[in-house]
Amino acid sequence: MTTSVEEAVTERAEGKPLGKRERTKINNREAILQAARDVFADLGYGATTVRDIIRRTGLASGTFYNYFRSKEEVFEALMDEGMRRIRPRLRAERIRSRTFEDFIRNALHAYFEYLASDRETFEVMRRNPNTVRVRMETAEMIAGFEEIREYMEEDIRNGTLPPVDSEYLMASVVGLAMEMGDRMIARDNVDPAAAAEFATALVLGGFHNLPVTGKAPAAPGGEEGGE
Amino acid sequence: MTTSVEEAVTERAEGKPLGKRERTKINNREAILQAARDVFADLGYGATTVRDIIRRTGLASGTFYNYFRSKEEVFEALMDEGMRRIRPRLRAERIRSRTFEDFIRNALHAYFEYLASDRETFEVMRRNPNTVRVRMETAEMIAGFEEIREYMEEDIRNGTLPPVDSEYLMASVVGLAMEMGDRMIARDNVDPAAAAEFATALVLGGFHNLPVTGKAPAAPGGEEGGE
DNA sequence: CTCAAAGTTGACGTTGATTCACTTTTGTCT
DNA sequence: AGACAAAAGTGAATCAACGTCAACTTTGAG
Numbered sequence: 001m002t003t004s005v006e007e008a009v010t011e012r013a014e015g016k017p018l019g020k021r022e023r024t025k026i027n028n029r030e031a032i033l034q035a036a037r038d039v040f041a042d043l044g045y046g047a048t049t050v051r052d053i054i055r056r057t058g059l060a061s062g063t064f065y066n067y068f069r070s071k072e073e074v075f076e077a078l079m080d081e082g083m084r085r086i087r088p089r090l091r092a093e094r095i096r097s098r099t100f101e102d103f104i105r106n107a108l109h110a111y112f113e114y115l116a117s118d119r120e121t122f123e124v125m126r127r128n129p130n131t132v133r134v135r136m137e138t139a140e141m142i143a144g145f146e147e148i149r150e151y152m153e154e155d156i157r158n159g160t161l162p163p164v165d166s167e168y169l170m171a172s173v174v175g176l177a178m179e180m181g182d183r184m185i186a187r188d189n190v191d192p193a194a195a196a197e198f199a200t201a202l203v204l205g206g207f208h209n210l211p212v213t214g215k216a217p218a219a220p221g222g223e224e225g226g227e
Numbered sequence: 228m229t230t231s232v233e234e235a236v237t238e239r240a241e242g243k244p245l246g247k248r249e250r251t252k253i254n255n256r257e258a259i260l261q262a263a264r265d266v267f268a269d270l271g272y273g274a275t276t277v278r279d280i281i282r283r284t285g286l287a288s289g290t291f292y293n294y295f296r297s298k299e300e301v302f303e304a305l306m307d308e309g310m311r312r313i314r315p316r317l318r319a320e321r322i323r324s325r326t327f328e329d330f331i332r333n334a335l336h337a338y339f340e341y342l343a344s345d346r347e348t349f350e351v352m353r354r355n356p357n358t359v360r361v362r363m364e365t366a367e368m369i370a371g372f373e374e375i376r377e378y379m380e381e382d383i384r385n386g387t388l389p390p391v392d393s394e395y396l397m398a399s400v401v402g403l404a405m406e407m408g409d410r411m412i413a414r415d416n417v418d419p420a421a422a423a424e425f426a427t428a429l430v431l432g433g434f435h436n437l438p439v440t441g442k443a444p445a446a447p448g449g450e451e452g453g454e
Numbered sequence: 455c456t457c458a459a460a461g462t463t464g465a466c467g468t469t470g471a472t473t474c475a476c477t478t479t480t481g482t483c484t
Numbered sequence: 485a486g487a488c489a490a491a492a493g494t495g496a497a498t499c500a501a502c503g504t505c506a507a508c509t510t511t512g513a514g
Contacts, residue, residue, distance in 0.1 A: 021460070021511055028461095045359075046299060049501060060463045065503065072273060072359060132272075132299060133362045168407055168425050175406025179398045198395050206433035248480055248491070255492095276470060287494040292472070 029067050031057045033081070036074045041123040044131045045075065072136075080140040082121055086114050087144050094151055100160045103151060105200045108177060112192035112199070115181045122185060145174060173203055256294050258284045260308070263301045268350040272302065272361045299363075302351075307367040309348055313341050314371050327382045332427045334375070335404060339419035339426070342408045349412060372401055400430055 035056035039048045050071050054064040068074045093106035115122060149170040155161035177199060184195045262283035266275045277298050281291045295301045320333035342349060351361065376397040382388035404426060411422045 019512070024461085024510095050503090051501065061502090062464065062504080063462055066461070070502090072357075075359070076357060131364060132302070133364060135360045135362070136357065137360060138357060165425060167410055168422070169429075171406040171410045172403045172426065172429055175402040175404070176399045177402070179402025179405070180395055183394055183398045195395070198392060199399065202396075202399055202430070202433075204433050206429075206431050246481070251479095251492080277472090278470065288471090289473080289495065290493055293492065297471085 028057070028059060028063070031059070032064065032067055032074065033077060036071075036078065037121055040075070040078075041120070045071075045134045046132045075134070076136055076138050078121055079136050079138050082118065083138070083140040083144045085118070086111065087140075087147065089114065090144075090148065100152075100155045101204055103155075104173070104203055105196070107148070108173075108199045108203070109193070109196040111177055112181060112184060112195045115185060116190045116192040119185050119190070122181070145170060148174070176203065255284070255286065255290070258286070259291065259294055259301065260304060263298075263305065264348055264351070267302070267305075268347070271358045272298075272351060273359045302361070303363055303365050305348055305351070306363050307365050309345065310365070310367040310371045312345070313338065314367075314374065316341065317371075317375065321378055327379075327388045328431055330378060330382075331400070331430055332423070335400075335426045335430070336420070336423040338404055339408060339411060339422045342412060343417045343419040346412050346417070349408070372397060375401070403429065 032053060036048075036053045039052045039056060042048075043052065048071065050064055051061055053071070053074065054061050068077065089110040090107050093110050094103055097103035097106050149166050152161060152166045152169055156163050156166065180195055180199055184190055184192065259280060263275075263280045266279045266283060269275075270279065275298065277291055278288060280298070280301065281288050295304065316337040317334050320337050321330055324330035324333050376393050379388060379393045379396055383390050383393065407422055407426055411417055411419065
């Protein structure tokens with residue numbers, strides 16, 4: 001028994017029995033990615049070494065390099081994977097949305113739902129003070145953002161959206177969603193629906209339409225009753 | 228002549244002549260920070276080594292460690308410096324702003340102006356594909372964000388702002404501003420006023436009030452006049 | 455059962471991080 | 485000015501992690 005981190009994947013795609021060699025390859029790759037998720041979350045991206053990752057898999061150090069060229073490439077793979085999962089959802093929302101408003105609402109819902117479901121991956125960007133938060137502009141990421149922007153341009157062309165600066169609009173929505181997403185997953189009660197509501201209201205209607213929290217914060221001194 | 232990277236700073240604070248020792252210390256520290264800015268921008272944060280940084284200063288490798296414990300700490304210092312420059316401006320805007328709307332508008336202006344003026348520091352987060360973008364949650368950063376949030380809470384208490392989720396609101400504005408800021412400094416013509424307008428309109432009024440770009444993108448087929 | 459190809463392994467040469475004994479510079483006190 | 489102690493700088497030496505590669509094991513095909 002050399003190694004391999006046997007686990008699931010006895011599967012077969014379209015009837016192909018899928019030989020042991022290929023199974024192992026898939027499993028090893030997945031094991032490395034999973035280990036990387038764990039270690040990144042534990043130590044932070046900057047502090048983790050390739051060997052920290054590979055150690056958790058039981059594989060030999062050299063094997064790592066059969067799968068990835070570096071720690072960065074693993075990270076890239078993780079980001080890409082995330083993006084590849086979310087893009088179809090956004091595309092689906094795009095299709096079933098009739099208006100720009102609809103699309104924004106649905107897309108934000110999809111995004112926050114996804115984030116909540118795959119929380120683990122995104123804990124890479126920890127909240128620990130003095131930890132570097134990383135983000136990688138992978139090809140898949142850029143394409144994903146551009147796709148969103150493209151939708152906006154379309155809406156501008158068909159008149160659903162006034163001719164605004166689509167790059168800024170895309171960046172705004174993306175930045176807002178990502179930063180809110182970070183906060184969301186840091187909370188004890190992750191509530192993607194609430195986050196999506198909030199973001200949607202802000203983007204679509206300005207802060208006047210934001211959902212109001214239950215408790216108005218305790219009035220400091222003893223002011224007028226107000227409202 | 229051992230070293231020192233003599234440059235400016237012959238200054239004196241409040242009459243104190245400021246001995247050579249202290250001057251050198253300040254200059255060396257500044258030289259390291261400046262070198263770091265350069266190297267980070269050139270190679271990207273991940274790829275730069277402590278030696279790349281120190282090499283550009285002419286100082287000995289050991290000297291680096293008299294000033295910083297690691298590359299991360301240098302980065303932290305850069306981020307902190309940026310935050311320490313921007314915070315007083317935000318505070319000033321806060322004071323002269325009468326309403327929440329005013330504050331948002333003024334604060335966003337201040338932020339984008341600052342970013343444009345200190346472009347160099349923020350090029351750390353390059354746009355090169357497959358480069359890791361970094362951001363650090365330093366104490367100063369967190370405090371800065373919390374301060375903004377605190378302002379929002381105040382406005383909620385005094386009724387200028389409805390009782391919304393202040394963490395999310397702060398995160399939204401911060402995320403939106405940072406992401407837009409990245410795009411802004413990547414453009415050929417950096418126009419902080421325009422960026423601030425855009426962001427302000429989005430935050431305060433929803434997308435309906437966004438400034439409209441000059442050219443409406445070419446109508447695809449040959450639609451009706453619309454509007 | 456046999457063999458070649460694919461894949462794994464871990465020891466090894468490199469590179470960069472970090473330490474530290476030693477040197478130089480600076481400020482202070484006669 | 486001269487002497488001395490503290491502060492800061494220096495770079496060789498040590499150490500950790502990287503990435504490679506020759507040798508070894510497993511797999512799949514005949």
